[in-house]
Amino acid sequence: MCAQVLKFRQAKERAPAPATGTILQSTADSNGRGDQADTATLQFWIGASGKRYIHTVHSLIDCPEVPHVNYLLIRKEDCGFQTVLAAGHTTNRATSLNLAEIRRLGATLGANEVHVHMLAGDDKQAKVIEHDLRASQLQSSIPTSSPSQH
Numbered sequence: 001m002c003a004q005v006l007k008f009r010q011a012k013e014r015a016p017a018p019a020t021g022t023i024l025q026s027t028a029d030s031n032g033r034g035d036q037a038d039t040a041t042l043q044f045w046i047g048a049s050g051k052r053y054i055h056t057v058h059s060l061i062d063c064p065e066v067p068h069v070n071y072l073l074i075r076k077e078d079c080g081f082q083t084v085l086a087a088g089h090t091t092n093r094a095t096s097l098n099l100a101e102i103r104r105l106g107a108t109l110g111a112n113e114v115h116v117h118m119l120a121g122d123d124k125q126a127k128v129i130e131h132d133l134r135a136s137q138l139q140s141s142i143p144t145s146s147p148s149q150h
Helices: 008-013 095-109 123-141
Strands: 025-028 041-046 052-061 071-076 081-090 113-117
Touching: 041 113, 041 123, 052 071, 052 081, 052 123, 071 095, 081 095, 081 123
Parallel strands: none
Antiparallel strands: 025 041, 041 052, 052 113, 071 081, 071 113
């Protein structure tokens, strides 16, 4: 059985039938999974700064070779619940080496999806995006404190 815990604000801001990550905030841009050859599935992930980053969703096995990109490694459950396992960016000039590194790390962590963000202008901007998404991960994993019962 899968369950999702949403904060009220997140639930209000959700588009119809979006997926929500367990660590990073996300909103889905498409309904369900179509034939990936015909239609790309897109998903927005929100960094700690509040900036939205659009990602193309691929299975770990079907991910194409990628140039300099940011990526999230995701474990997606059958019910649609997502866990972000890692955030990173590629650094090799060879697209096949970038893909090999993503697949190796994804397989090691148990990921079954790769979410790829291709809009970073350069390596410096890719690092900023990576850190923004990681900071969001830290914010989301810190439990909210409840009033003390003294």
